[in-house]
Amino acid sequence: MIIDCHGHFTTAPAALGEWRQKQIREFEESGARHSPDELRITDDEIRAAIENGQLKLQIERGTDLTIFSPGAGKMAHHYGDERTSLDWSRVSNDLISRVCGLFPERFVGVCQLPQSPGDALPASLRNSVVELERCVEELGFVGCLLNPDPSDGYYQAPPLTDRVYYPLYEKMVELDVPAMVHVAMSRNPALQGTCAHYLAGDTAAFMQLCESDLFKHFPTLKLILPHGGGAVPYHWGRYRGMMQDRGRPPLEESILRNVYFDTCVYHKRGMELLLDIIPAENVLFASEMIGAVRSVDPETGRRFDDTKYTLDSIDSLSDTERQAVYGGNALRVFSRLDGVLKARATAAANAKES
Amino acid sequence: MIIDCHGHFTTAPAALGEWRQKQIREFEESGARHSPDELRITDDEIRAAIENGQLKLQIERGTDLTIFSPGAGKMAHHYGDERTSLDWSRVSNDLISRVCGLFPERFVGVCQLPQSPGDALPASLRNSVVELERCVEELGFVGCLLNPDPSDGYYQAPPLTDRVYYPLYEKMVELDVPAMVHVAMSRNPALQGTCAHYLAGDTAAFMQLCESDLFKHFPTLKLILPHGGGAVPYHWGRYRGMMQDRGRPPLEESILRNVYFDTCVYHKRGMELLLDIIPAENVLFASEMIGAVRSVDPETGRRFDDTKYTLDSIDSLSDTERQAVYGGNALRVFSRLDGVLKARATAAANAKES
Secondary structure, X not given: OOEEEEEEEOOOOHHHHHHHHHHHHXXXXXXXXXXXXXXXXXXXXXXXXXXXXXXXXXXHHOOOEEEEEEOOHHHOOOOOOHHXXXXXXXXXXHHHHHHHHHOOOOEEEOEEOOOOOHXXXXXXXXXXXXXXXXXXXXXXXXXXXXXXXXXXXXXXXXXXXXXXXXHHHHHHHHHOOOEEEXXXXXXXXXXXXXXXXXXXHHXXXXXXXXXXXXXXXXXXXXXXXXXXXXXXXXXXXXXXXXXXXXXXXXXXXXXXXXXXXXXXXXXXXXXXXXXXXXXXXXXXXXXXXXXXXXXXXXXXXXXXXOHHHHHHOOOOOOHHHXXXXXXXXXXXXXXXXXXXXXXXXXXXXXXXXX | OOEEEEEEEOOOOHHHHHHHHHHHHHHHHHOOOOOHXXXXXXXXXXXXXXXXXXXXXXXXXXXXXXXXXXXXHHHOOOOOOHHHHHHHHHHHHHHHHHHHHHOOOOEEEOEEOOOOOHHHHHHHHHXXXXXXXXXXXXXXXXXXXXXXXXXXXXXXXXXXXXXXXXXXXHHHHHHOOOEEEOOOOOOOOOOOHHHHHHXXXXXXXXXXXXXXXXXXXXXXXXXXXXXXXXXXXXXXXXXXXXXXXXXXXXXXXXXXXXXXXXXXXXXHHHHHHHHHHOOHHHEEOOOOOOOOOOOEEOOOOEEOOOHHHHHHOOOOOOHHHHHHHHHHHHHHHOOOHHHHHHHHHHHHHHHHHO
16 A cells, blocks of 8 residues: 555635635734634545546555645644634644545545644644544544644744644654644745755754654654655765764664654655665655645656655665655654544445445 | 865863863853953964864865864854854864964865844844955955855744845955855754754755745856755655745755755765765865764774765766866855965965075
């Protein structure tokens, strides 16, 4: 089974974006709460969005399952207050749950968390614990997106290793679910979103982890760095040297027991570097589709984000390693995934029988 | 001639740092200006700092010349006001000039600019024009460091492509000197300096350039991205795809006529990627010594920042390409360098004769 661990519902029906605009506007104008009940999206609209989008590409490329989350940029945690983020997260996550219900063999959910910046951060993280638990226990989700910069482009939150995040990590460990560390939009004109802020966020988060003892406190915590880990594998020597300069344990011991990298690197030479530097057991197949880059690479005739094509073209992996990257690692890191898929298969068999 | 285009005077005598601390403290406490005349550093102190530091490593590694600038982190542009930055830049640049005077065959200067964040940005850029002209015309410097984030870790300045920077670019073009785009310190606990903020700054700056028509306005402007360009070569496909998605010209046309990458990548696989992706004519040899990482890599027995050792171990370059990376490109990009070296040689010959 080929599992794409990084897909967003960027093609959600327009009603979702309209609901969000109203939510933001009404709160800014009068402090009013736009009700989640106001959102109207039919199953047919969801089917059309998925069948003409992510599912079509899954079939074309020969991948089987996508770990699916709300649009990352659209999390936009800086708007409103912690209740704004909570309502928006519930709406977004419920929509992902409906996608999973309509395409149970093709999508498994990962939730957005209702984070907020500034003074609202601690309360928003308490809400995040509750929303994570709801999504995992009630909706069958297998992980979450954790935004290291809820200020959306100004890096005004404490590092992810700060104790303010510990209640969330305690819940993640208890539920045995990983987080993909993924920034949202950038509202900073100096930091473009998908090609600057995303990669800066990945890189900053890795260095936060390098400087801390977070994994001593949470030895079973699992974090995934998307976009091939930002700048990290390319600068692996810099990180190795910095750890050594500071008398800290090597990255293999201090980081790689808990941190995973996805394969969202959109050219063969970059992907080769990733696979040469990061042990295969720490790499999860992913495409980020439909996402940052959408066109066809004239050099290959395939879409830039067709990372399966790229990964297939790389010979350096053994069969065992390739299977691990394509699915085995995802089943290990998203440890609830296998159970979710089996429960769905049983439900489908039961439905057929009755 | 092997030219290291990226070295900082991180080993400056302690009196420099003490002067800076007093400058900051006196301004914060009473608005007073600590006089540049208060700084006392002897030639012997400078000689000791260089001979036991950068020069020793030059000789050990077999490099010939370092393009030398003040400590980048220590530029710390967020302190005080634009006058604070101006005084500090003059002090720092004058010290670099003394290094060059004492070791004329080994060091050529690149200046720090007196940038400031926030409302002081425009005035600080006007001061930067004056300081750049002073350093180039009077001190024989060949370029400058340009900080894309004078807020030091919060990315609160407009992109480098904003018109507020245009007076500086006009002067750079007039003088025919390049800028290395280099952030200073980070005062943001979420963004460690050398392994997060530095790489984020490089990546953000590249994307700012990709989104703009800066080089249409300044076709002869030359910018150098340090640290191998942050995350950029590793994510080259992402940038190619993004440019294509937006209907913009390819990177070769829009960026690579004006932008250069240094070789501060501290492991062989990373350096190989850089040289595979970025045309050799756009790559400048550099080590960043003595800088971010100082210890010896147990895998090679050489210091992590011994990029000459790493570059020598890479076979994929032709002799012509290797010569270009080691020196030819630097002589082209720092177009005043050859004249500066010849003038120094003439001066030395005249001094001998008389």
